[in-house]
Amino acid sequence: MNTESRAAAVIEANHLDLTFQTNDGPVHALKDVNLAINKGDFVSFIGPSGCGKTTFLRCIAALETPTGGSLTVNGMTPDEARRNRAYGYVFQAAGLYPWRTISKNIKLPLEIMGFSASEQEERVNKVLELVDLEGFGGKFPWQLSGGMQQRASIARALAFDADILLMDEPFGALDEIVRDHLNEQLLALWARTEKTIGFVTHSIPEAVYLSTKIVVMSPRPGRITDVIDSPLPKDRPLDIRDTPEFIEVAHRVRDGLRAGHSYDD
Amino acid sequence: MKQVIAVLTVLAAIVGLWYAACVPMNIKGVLTEQERAGAQVQPPSAKDRRDLGEFGLIAGNSFAIPATWEQARPRLPAPHQVAVEMWKTTVQKKITSKRSLIYHAWVTLSATMLGFVIGTGLGILLAVGIVHSRVMDLSVMPWAIVSQTIPIIALAPMIIVVLYSVGIQGILPKAVISAYLSFFPVVVGMVKGLRSPDAMQLDLLRTYSANGSQRFWKLRLPASMPYLFTSLKIGIAASLVGAIVGELPTGAVAGLGARLLAGSYYGQTVQIWSALFAAALLAACLVGLLGVIERSVLKRMGMAQ
Numbered sequence: 001m002n003t004e005s006r007a008a009a010v011i012e013a014n015h016l017d018l019t020f021q022t023n024d025g026p027v028h029a030l031k032d033v034n035l036a037i038n039k040g041d042f043v044s045f046i047g048p049s050g051c052g053k054t055t056f057l058r059c060i061a062a063l064e065t066p067t068g069g070s071l072t073v074n075g076m077t078p079d080e081a082r083r084n085r086a087y088g089y090v091f092q093a094a095g096l097y098p099w100r101t102i103s104k105n106i107k108l109p110l111e112i113m114g115f116s117a118s119e120q121e122e123r124v125n126k127v128l129e130l131v132d133l134e135g136f137g138g139k140f141p142w143q144l145s146g147g148m149q150q151r152a153s154i155a156r157a158l159a160f161d162a163d164i165l166l167m168d169e170p171f172g173a174l175d176e177i178v179r180d181h182l183n184e185q186l187l188a189l190w191a192r193t194e195k196t197i198g199f200v201t202h203s204i205p206e207a208v209y210l211s212t213k214i215v216v217m218s219p220r221p222g223r224i225t226d227v228i229d230s231p232l233p234k235d236r237p238l239d240i241r242d243t244p245e246f247i248e249v250a251h252r253v254r255d256g257l258r259a260g261h262s263y264d265d
Numbered sequence: 266m267k268q269v270i271a272v273l274t275v276l277a278a279i280v281g282l283w284y285a286a287c288v289p290m291n292i293k294g295v296l297t298e299q300e301r302a303g304a305q306v307q308p309p310s311a312k313d314r315r316d317l318g319e320f321g322l323i324a325g326n327s328f329a330i331p332a333t334w335e336q337a338r339p340r341l342p343a344p345h346q347v348a349v350e351m352w353k354t355t356v357q358k359k360i361t362s363k364r365s366l367i368y369h370a371w372v373t374l375s376a377t378m379l380g381f382v383i384g385t386g387l388g389i390l391l392a393v394g395i396v397h398s399r400v401m402d403l404s405v406m407p408w409a410i411v412s413q414t415i416p417i418i419a420l421a422p423m424i425i426v427v428l429y430s431v432g433i434q435g436i437l438p439k440a441v442i443s444a445y446l447s448f449f450p451v452v453v454g455m456v457k458g459l460r461s462p463d464a465m466q467l468d469l470l471r472t473y474s475a476n477g478s479q480r481f482w483k484l485r486l487p488a489s490m491p492y493l494f495t496s497l498k499i500g501i502a503a504s505l506v507g508a509i510v511g512e513l514p515t516g517a518v519a520g521l522g523a524r525l526l527a528g529s530y531y532g533q534t535v536q537i538w539s540a541l542f543a544a545a546l547l548a549a550c551l552v553g554l555l556g557v558i559e560r561s562v563l564k565r566m567g568m569a570q
């Protein structure tokens with residue numbers, strides 16, 4: 001890696017370890033993880049369940065504390081980065097508060113961070129438009145479909161203008177058709193906002209379609225087995241998935257997953 | 266419509282059973298009265314009648330059955346007797362009268378409400394403490410549970426005596442007993458409610474670097490509202506029981522408890538039953554009112570459709 005790209009790295013992990021002490025003995029959730037994510041990257045983490053994808057994302061978000069190695073976010077510790085509002089986090093479930101309207105849900109981080117009422121209003125309108133939910137601000141979560149709820153939760157994560165968006169299987173619970181649509185929208189949103197995105201998935205097509213960089217992981221201990229820089233262009237219509245380039249990348253991901261011996265048990 | 270029919274059927278069955286039960290319950294007394302009045306009853310000797318079962322008496326004296334529903338001091342008053350008594354002591358009495366059931370219900374209600382407010386406030390405070398402090402969780406909760414295992418009927422006289430000795434009487438001792446019974450469901454429900462947000466919702470707030478009070482006001486408290494209302498409904502019924510029990514040991518002159526007590530002193534079973542029904546009606550109204558408030562609050566919060 002040359003010095004220039006190193007300078008641009010917004011997330012950098014060196015020899016990162018995380019061992020959970022459980023009643024059944026230590027669990028090596030992450031072992032010797034080395035990774036640099038550059039500004040504007042769309043990085044997917046793919047691997048069988050239990051390989052540490054969530055744990056790695058949670059380390060970046062300072063929700064877990066690594067037991068070894070170093071991890072910086074925007075050149076700071078994850079804790080400092082969080083206090084500087086470096087990232088928005090999207091969980092697998094939308095997790096909207098049922099007692100708040102969509103607008104009020106999006107205002108939640110803004111209220112906590114102390115934005116003025118007029119600025120809150122302005123930002124809510126902006127992000128509602130970004131996720132294509134104009135006109136739904138006054139609705140309660142139960143009045144929206146699952147896909148719309150997940151879009152609202154993405155809007156909530158975007159509201160305070162963090163540069164990094166961390167998403168842990170955000171579309172995992174949605175059906176294929178809704179998912180395709182949301183993937184397309186997510187790419188458009190990424191192009192418009194130029195955010196750096198960390199995206200956990202266990203779908204190979206989803207990872208290849210979305211990412212500029214695909215991180216293949218394998219379990220026991222959780223580690224990175226391959227990092228693939230995608231040769232696909234930034235502009236990706238849905239039918240790019242039928243091109244030979246796409247299929248070749250998908251092959252490489254599948255090989256990486258197999259090499260991790262992840263399916264022998 | 267189907268529901269109404271079902272409810273009416275059950276009601277009719279209960280009333281029917283009640284009338285039927287009056288016959289064996291009251292037959293002995295009726296026969297004694299009738300004999301005194303000069304009627305021929307079977308068997309004629311009071312001693313023989315005592316040895317004969319109720320159903321034997323009914324079989325031999327079927328003419329006396331209607332009278333079992335009209336006694337002045339029956340062992341079990343008939344439904345219409347209770348209804349008439351309630352009518353007389355509510356609609357036909359000024360509510361300032363000492364014999365008005367509404368006046369007595371109001372006396373009990375005011376102690377109930379005061380106790381309910383104190384109990385609910387205390388319950389919520391304890392729950393907040395328990396959720397936020399591990400020490401309180403370990404120390405308060407067992408005592409709260411133990412407190413509810415002591416029979417209130419044993420504790421009530423002590424509370425009243427102790428408070429009287431420090432110069433407190435009137436509504437407050439009753440309210441204390443009310444509060445004692447109503448705080449517990451509120452503690453249990455609120456602890457559960459405040460703990461209801463899952464790990465993901467708590468993590469979400471951590472990603473915003475939210476502090477403890479933001480976590481409480483924006484997440485834990487609103488999430489606990491459905492639990493709170495459920496506990497309040499149990500709590501208010503317990504409050505009413507507490508207020509009535511609080512009127513028994515003092516020989517209070519006013520309140521539904523006092524009516525129950527006076528009724529049993531003077532063998533006025535009709536009065537006892539109408540006080541009981543007034544208490545049940547009051548409880549139903551209070552719980553129903555809370556249900557209405559619950560629906561409108563949760564609806565406004567967007568938590569009910």
Ligand SMILES: Nc1ncnc2c1ncn2[C@@H]1O[C@H](COP(=O)(O)OP(=O)(O)O)[C@@H](O)[C@H]1O
Nearest residue numbers: 020022027029048049050051052053054055056
């Ligand atoms: N809080 C925790 N305590 C103990 N073990 C954990 C904890 N969180 C995750 N693990 C373990 O760490 C490993 C990686 O988990 P995770 O990061 O959730 O995997 P993935 O998201 O890839 O499915 C798993 O074996 C899991 O059981």
Ligand SMILES: [Mg+2]
Nearest residue numbers: 053054055168
């Ligand atoms: Mg996971």
